[in-house]
Amino acid sequence: MKRYKIIILLAFLLFLPSLILVGSSERSSSGAGEQTRKDARFVLPQKRDTGLTREEENGKVLYEYYCALCHGKEGNADGFNAYNLKTAPIQHSDPAQTGTLSDGQIRRIIKEGGGALGRSTEMPAWGGVLSDEQISHITTFIRTLSRPADGRKNP
Numbered sequence: 001m002k003r004y005k006i007i008i009l010l011a012f013l014l015f016l017p018s019l020i021l022v023g024s025s026e027r028s029s030s031g032a033g034e035q036t037r038k039d040a041r042f043v044l045p046q047k048r049d050t051g052l053t054r055e056e057e058n059g060k061v062l063y064e065y066y067c068a069l070c071h072g073k074e075g076n077a078d079g080f081n082a083y084n085l086k087t088a089p090i091q092h093s094d095p096a097q098t099g100t101l102s103d104g105q106i107r108r109i110i111k112e113g114g115g116a117l118g119r120s121t122e123m124p125a126w127g128g129v130l131s132d133e134q135i136s137h138i139t140t141f142i143r144t145l146s147r148p149a150d151g152r153k154n155p
Helices: 002-028 034-039 054-066 103-112 132-145
Strands: none
Touching: 054 132, 103 132
């Protein structure tokens, strides 16, 4: 019985703010009519259209967590830690730099570290932390960073 009382109390506390909001808007409407009451109701959040595929969106989240510290959030090699490195990180937003690497090479660098392809050994190996699928998603997102503003793929 005590458990049910706690559940009812929690439900009441969770919905109390919305009840107060709806009640106060109905009282203050005085002539505004039905429109004010509709505005006070709960509205489901709308999905943001980022223009990214699901893989690219997943890759973006992983990139921001694991890569942006050095490569920067937009891939401009201006991350917080970039200035502490002896070798500047690759600028993923520059098609001239990322265009010379295949997707397989990018995946290998992420998985095995920069030294795997003769690049900077300061780039750590993430293969022990990230799955192959996650690495593939990051690679897919990296390709979007050097894409022109109109969204077309680079030649």
